[in-house]
Amino acid sequence: MKNFKNKVIAVTGAASGIGRALVEGLLAGGARVAASDVDDANLQRLREFGVAADLLLSKVDVSDQAAMQRWVVEIKGHFGAVDGVINNAGVALSCHAADQPRAQMEWLFNINYWGVINGVEAFLPELLRRPEACIVNISSLFGLMSVPSQSAYNAAKFAVRGYSESLRQDLRNTSVSVVTVHPGGIQTNIANNGRHLHSITGKAEDREKTAALFNSIAATSPEQAAKKIMRGMQKSKARVLIGSDAWLLDKIQRLFPACYDRLLVPVMNIGTRMALKRV
Ligand SMILES: NC(=O)c1ccc[n+]([C@@H]2O[C@H](COP(=O)([O-])OP(=O)(O)OC[C@H]3O[C@@H](n4cnc5c(N)ncnc54)[C@H](O)[C@@H]3O)[C@@H](O)[C@H]2O)c1
Incomplete structure (x- = not known):
């Protein structure tokens, strides 16, 4: 593209964070945008960008396969066609694997994994009709490396990466490119809105501070992330890494694929203790 x-x-999950910044960036770049989210109140605030004719707002839950199929029909009815989908909606869950209630894990998977699949399956038939089209799936730095208390999030984001990299190969001889995105820490609401059953430090008293801790170490703005994703779409990049944290930690897990945790966890613990003093 x-x-x-x-x-x-x-764009799914468009009411906040990276999704919201993508809507702003895409409209500024001359695109027409179909933005969806479950949070209708914040979704309506996208009208602030002031180009109503180019913006279609729809309340859609990505985990609802039928709703995603209906959304594509709505977009086609409104704009006549669709050239790209950014499967961005996502949620956070912090919990030790041994104590993780299956229902919490399924909640996260239904959004972070099945939400992406629902988006691909709903949009792909329309995208294949276009002369050039793009699917963007948002994984994470945590789709490249794992950390404590994130087993469900890690598993879903690794799955998004595996699915997307295979999908890209399946679509190689078509007009549809597939971009997988791995953001490091981005300053959004994901941790504030997440479910934190356990703290990343393993100490019960730190649980309430999980979101504040995450927020204190997230270094990249959503606007910077959106710019990087849009550049990746224009260059049909297979993989987009966002932030110097993602760049560095990706290198470390490549050098030490079987023992990066032994190297990183002590460093993360020092960083976490320093950050906890600040929050
Ligand atoms: N913020 C980060 O540091 C970071 C890092 C790596 C990956 N990511 C990924 O980036 C994506 C965007 O997250 P963000 O950081 O902008 O978070 P955010 O919380 O600011 O925005 C996520 C949006 O998704 C929406 N959403 C949640 N459940 C939904 C559902 N079932 N259907 C439709 N929309 C739903 C929320 O209402 C929210 O508006 C997510 O996939 C997240 O996992 C974020």
């Missing part, structure tokens, strides 16, 4: 002028791009 060389440029965004008059392209129709669908």
Whole structure:
């Protein structure tokens, strides 16, 4: 996708964070945007960007397969076609694997994994009709390496990466490119809205501080993340890493794939203790 002028791009989880910044960036780049989210109140605030004719707002839950299929029909009815989908909606869950209630894990998987699959399956038939089209799936740095208390999030984001890299190969001889995105810490609401059953430090008294701790170490703005994703779409990049933290930690897990945790966990613990003093 060389440029965004008059392209129709669908963005899930558009009411906040990276999704919201993508909507702003895409509209500024000349795209027409179909934005969806479960949070209708914040979704309506996208009208602040002031280009109503180019913006379609829909309340859609990505974990609802039928709703995602209906959304594509709505977009086609409104704009006539669709050229790209950014499967961005996601949630956070912190819990030790040994004590993790299955229902919590399923909640996260239904959004972070099945939400992406629902998006691909709903949009792909329409995208294949376009001369150039793009699927963007948002994984995470935690789709490249694992950390304590994130087993469900890690598993879902690794699964998004595995699925997307295979999908890219399946679509190699078509007009549809597939971009997998691995953000490091981005300053969004994901931790504030997440479910934190255990703390990352293993200490009960730190549980309430999980979101504040995450927020204190997230270094990249959603706007910077959106710019990087849009550049990745324009260059049809297979993988987009966002932030110097993602860049560095990706290198470390490549050098020490079987023991990066022994190296990183003590460093993370020092960083976490320092950050906890600040929050
Ligand atoms: N913030 C980070 O540091 C970070 C790092 C790596 C990956 N990510 C990923 O980036 C994506 C965007 O997250 P963000 O950081 O902007 O978070 P955010 O919480 O600011 O935004 C996520 C949006 O998804 C929406 N959402 C939640 N459940 C939904 C559902 N079932 N259907 C539709 N929408 C739903 C929320 O209402 C929210 O508006 C997620 O996939 C997240 O896992 C974020």
